[in-house]
Amino acid sequence: MSDMRYLPRAALSGLIDAIRDAGYRVIGPREETGQGGLVYREIDGVEDLPQGLHDRQEPGSYRLEKTGSPRYFAWANTASAIKPFVYAPREKLWRVVHKEGRIHFEPVERDAAKTAILGVRACDLAALELQDAHFLRGKFVDPYYKARREKLLLVAVNCSHAAATCFCASTGDGPEVSTGYDILLDELEDGYLLRVGSTRGAMIVADLPLQAATQGHLEAALAQSEACRAQQRVLPGEKDLARLGEQLESARWTKVAERCLSCGNCTAVCPTCFCHRELEVPALDGKSSEHWRDADSCFSEDHSYIVGEVVRHGTRERYRQWMTHKLFNWVPQYGRIGCTGCGRCTTWCPVGIDFVAEANIVLGLAEAPEPELPHVDGSEAAQ
Amino acid sequence: MSKPRVAIHKFASCSGCQLAFVNMGTELVELVKLVDLVHMAEVGHVLPDDAEMDIAFIEGSITTPHDVERLKSIREHSKFLITMGACATSGGIQALRNNADSAEWMRSVYARPEFIHSLSTSGAIANYVKVDFELWGCPVSVRQMLSTVRSFLFGVPPQIQREKVCQECKRRGNNCIMVTQGAACMGPVTRTGCGALCPSFGAPCYTCYGPAENINVGSFGRRLMGLGLTQEQVVRKFSSINNAAPAFSDAAKLFCSEPWMEE
Numbered sequence: 001m002s003d004m005r006y007l008p009r010a011a012l013s014g015l016i017d018a019i020r021d022a023g024y025r026v027i028g029p030r031e032e033t034g035q036g037g038l039v040y041r042e043i044d045g046v047e048d049l050p051q052g053l054h055d056r057q058e059p060g061s062y063r064l065e066k067t068g069s070p071r072y073f074a075w076a077n078t079a080s081a082i083k084p085f086v087y088a089p090r091e092k093l094w095r096v097v098h099k100e101g102r103i104h105f106e107p108v109e110r111d112a113a114k115t116a117i118l119g120v121r122a123c124d125l126a127a128l129e130l131q132d133a134h135f136l137r138g139k140f141v142d143p144y145y146k147a148r149r150e151k152l153l154l155v156a157v158n159c160s161h162a163a164a165t166c167f168c169a170s171t172g173d174g175p176e177v178s179t180g181y182d183i184l185l186d187e188l189e190d191g192y193l194l195r196v197g198s199t200r201g202a203m204i205v206a207d208l209p210l211q212a213a214t215q216g217h218l219e220a221a222l223a224q225s226e227a228c229r230a231q232q233r234v235l236p237g238e239k240d241l242a243r244l245g246e247q248l249e250s251a252r253w254t255k256v257a258e259r260c261l262s263c264g265n266c267t268a269v270c271p272t273c274f275c276h277r278e279l280e281v282p283a284l285d286g287k288s289s290e291h292w293r294d295a296d297s298c299f300s301e302d303h304s305y306i307v308g309e310v311v312r313h314g315t316r317e318r319y320r321q322w323m324t325h326k327l328f329n330w331v332p333q334y335g336r337i338g339c340t341g342c343g344r345c346t347t348w349c350p351v352g353i354d355f356v357a358e359a360n361i362v363l364g365l366a367e368a369p370e371p372e373l374p375h376v377d378g379s380e381a382a383q
Numbered sequence: 384m385s386k387p388r389v390a391i392h393k394f395a396s397c398s399g400c401q402l403a404f405v406n407m408g409t410e411l412v413e414l415v416k417l418v419d420l421v422h423m424a425e426v427g428h429v430l431p432d433d434a435e436m437d438i439a440f441i442e443g444s445i446t447t448p449h450d451v452e453r454l455k456s457i458r459e460h461s462k463f464l465i466t467m468g469a470c471a472t473s474g475g476i477q478a479l480r481n482n483a484d485s486a487e488w489m490r491s492v493y494a495r496p497e498f499i500h501s502l503s504t505s506g507a508i509a510n511y512v513k514v515d516f517e518l519w520g521c522p523v524s525v526r527q528m529l530s531t532v533r534s535f536l537f538g539v540p541p542q543i544q545r546e547k548v549c550q551e552c553k554r555r556g557n558n559c560i561m562v563t564q565g566a567a568c569m570g571p572v573t574r575t576g577c578g579a580l581c582p583s584f585g586a587p588c589y590t591c592y593g594p595a596e597n598i599n600v601g602s603f604g605r606r607l608m609g610l611g612l613t614q615e616q617v618v619r620k621f622s623s624i625n626n627a628a629p630a631f632s633d634a635a636k637l638f639c640s641e642p643w644m645e646e
Contacts, residue, residue: 034585036563039556061608062562079558089453089554259602263571264546279542282533284413294553300546303598315597350549350561350571351606 006217008191009070013046015183016118016204017157018204024116024153027085029078037062038078039076039298040085040117051077057343060352073119073187074161077342081124085115085273086148087131089295093278094146097288110143116153119197120181123166123342125156127271129180133334134274144293155198156181160224165343167356168234173340175228182296186221193221233343233356235327240363241337244328252362259351264297266345272338277302292383298322323338327359387437387536390422390430391467392457394450395477395505399522400468401425401442405526414529417536418548436461438535440528444470444477444505451502451511458512463535467528469521469624471508473593477519478505478627507627513564516541521591521624524576544575545596552579560585565610567620572598572634593625598633614638 007015019026028043031050038050055075056063067074095106120128135145156177159166159357168174182201193213196202235241267273277296282289296303298321304311312318330338342372345355360366392402405411405425414420418438422430432453439461445451458464466472474481480488485503491498508514518527527543534541548570552559560566560582568587570579574595581588602618612620621634 030562032558035558035560035582036585037558039558061565062558069505080556084556089556257599257601261571261599261603262547262597263549265479265549265553265559265571268550281530282537284410284529284533286417286533286536295550297546297550300550302544302546313597315599318597348559348562351602352558 003195004213005194005205006191007194007205007208007210007215008186011209012072012192014208015205016043016045016209018277019116019118019153019155020046020203020287022114022153022200024114025190026116026118028118029075031064032154037064040078040081040119043118046072049073051253054161056162057165057347057380058352059165059346059354060349070190071160073157073185074160076161076166077121077123077344079269079344079348081120081271082117082128082154085117086128086145087135087219087295087350088144088148088293089268091144091293093291093293095288099287110147112148112151114151114153115148116155117208118155119157120154120158121159121175121342122169123340124271125154125177125180126168126171126340127342128154130334130338131274132271133143133156153204155183155185157185157187158221158225159228160187162228162231163343163347164232165347166228166231166341167235167343168341169229169231170234170237171337171339171341176225181345186224188217188220191217193217196207210275214333228312231268233346233354235339235341235356236363236365238361240365241327241359241362242331244324244359245360250362252358252368253316253320255368256319256358258351259353260299260315261351262299262315262317262318263350264299265300265348265350266353267297268295269348270326270338271342271344272326273297275303296323297312311319323359325354384442386417386419388421389418389438389440389532390434390436390457390461391420391425391440391442392422392432392453393424393445394441394454394471394508396468396470396475398425400520401472403522404528405621406587407529410525410529412581414422414532416427432456433460438463439509440465440467440534441471442467444507445502445511446475446477446505447501449500454511456510463515464508464512465516465518465531466508466514468523469519469591469593470505470619472511472517472519472628473625473631474505474507474627476624476626477493478507479622480505481627505627517646518543519591519593519625520576527576546572546575547595547598548573548575548577548579548582548592551575551577552582555579555583557582560587561606561610566614567607567610569620572600572603572630590621590623590625590631592642593628600630601637604634604638614617 029038030048032039049072051072052067052069054065054067092108096102135142159175181197184195274295275296278293299318301310326338433456453573469475469628481504531541569590570588571588575594576592607617618635618640621631
């Protein structure tokens with residue numbers, strides 16, 4: 001209990017200032033007015049945070065609602081949080097210059113800015129742990145990822161509600177944050193329960209007007225987390241998922257492919273997906289070339305282009321690759337499934353394919369719903 | 384070694400692709416160091432259609448019998464022929480006429496229609512001659528054009544992506560406007576190349592770069608109807624700049640033909 005402190009809401013701006021004074025740029029959730037929804041971008045202060053905004057998520061739909069609440073973190077999650085700040089969706093890896101009959105490789109600057117991310121969730125931190133396993137703990141360390149990862153300060157905020165698409169309770173990754181944070185907040189009606197998880201975090205909060213947390217604060221935070229545990233969607237457990245490899249000829253893959261657009265939005269928003277392609281961008285004069293890395297998707301033809309052939313031509317094979325890698329083949333590679341229950345693949349699928357429902361159907365744990373088409377509110381004015 | 388000879392030919396089009404070419408800025412200076420730009424009506428270089436070329440870029444669609452003759456002559460005298468933009472690659476917006484009664488239109492507009500020598504269709508270049516490479520877009524992307532020229536100079540196949548606009552949109556960190564607003568964005572069926580320009584400003588994609596690879600027009604069209612579009616509006620969404628690209632004209636036919644949803 002001694003490590004639990006209380007930060008009044010009025011002092012949240014002090015926390016942001018303290019992070020900035022420690023040399024970090026502060027990335028936080030803010031409303032994206034052009035496209036709608038929330039995005040993680042640089043913020044100047046609390047005035048940029050989405051105060052009183054609440055998210056309503058369904059398969060294929062994300063809407064914000066204004067409430068009178070003074071809370072800044074009364075939403076479940078956004079289309080992306082940590083991933084693009086460590087694994088850049090597009091970056092230059094090196095440059096090659098042709099001179100004096102030889103080619104010379106020139107490295108690019110890898111000096112990352114100190115970056116603090118405010119408002120990350122339990123599912124995001126669990127996903128970051130998986131990205132670390134891939135980029136940092138494999139045979140080859142990714143120096144581009146590493147440079148940014150080492151400059152990261154993480155201020156987590158426990159969820160106060162689960163979206164309809166959330167299922168972190170069934171993957172064991174949430175709703176409460178347990179590890180991987182520098183500072184952890186529980187947002188309450190008039191302030192924040194605050195814990196520190198690292199020396200860096202402790203130094204940042206050292207001069208804040210922290211108060212002793214009361215029993216009432218603790219109980220309120222616990223009640224919020226408990227409420228988040230009641231989630232509509234439940235991913236099959238480890239034992240069931242271990243049977244996924246036997247379902248490669250399931251008729252369900254064909255049914256999914258009838259709806260799937262093969263657009264790759266699911267893989268782009270997935271906080272654990274790390275697939276990429278590399279491409280050469282020569283200068284027009286042909287004397288130098290830049291080598292770039294783009295985030296790629298198993299829903300693109302390039303992804304399975306091997307020795308002159310595209311191996312996975314159709315959507316059936318591509319969707320099957322996505323689900324079986326994420327929920328089955330990931331286990332021998334990284335010791336656990338590659339899904340942390342954030343539900344982004346389901347919310348951000350333009351046709352609302354429900355990843356959890358499909359996994360249950362493929363494994364014979366649920367019946368296919370009728371009708372097959374996603375429910376959509378037709379009253380909405382579309383342009 | 385002499386520089387490769389390059390021509391930019393124009394057929395039925397708005398000249399926007401040639402303008403994109405002229406507007407490329409300092410890279411145009413670099414380009415003319417590498418190739419001889421010997422024919423381009425937009426900047427005043429005009430050679431006959433039977434001049435020998437290493438690379439012929441073609442802008443515009445084929446709409447008259449005379450166009451067909453010119454095109455055949457260009458093909459015979461060019462080592463590589465590359466289409467440039469939506470008109471040359473799929474027939475352009477003017478291919479909407481392909482579904483109309485051309486003779487009737489002529490009679491209704493012109494007092495003496497017998498003076499008009501026009502085909503009844505606006506056709507893609509590939510309908511008439513062999514095309515070595517296609518550059519989509521309305522207008523074409525200068526970046527893609529230059530990388531294509533560079534690839535030909537190296538003697539390697541051009542590397543132009545056929546993935547959906549969504550991939551580029553997500554790399555830019557955009558929220559999907561279909562999901563946040565219920566917008567009828569054509570990104571999930573449209574080929575990349577524009578850098579997800581419209582959705583980055585909150586506006587729905589309208590198919591400038593034509594069909595992407597492996598698209599699912601049935602599911603996508605049904606979703607648009609779920610978002611509130613009528614069947615006719617779905618047909619119109621596919622019947623835009625690249626309406627005559629087979630994947631889009633098939634989609635339009637699909638949603639013309641069947642009742643997809645009960646009222």
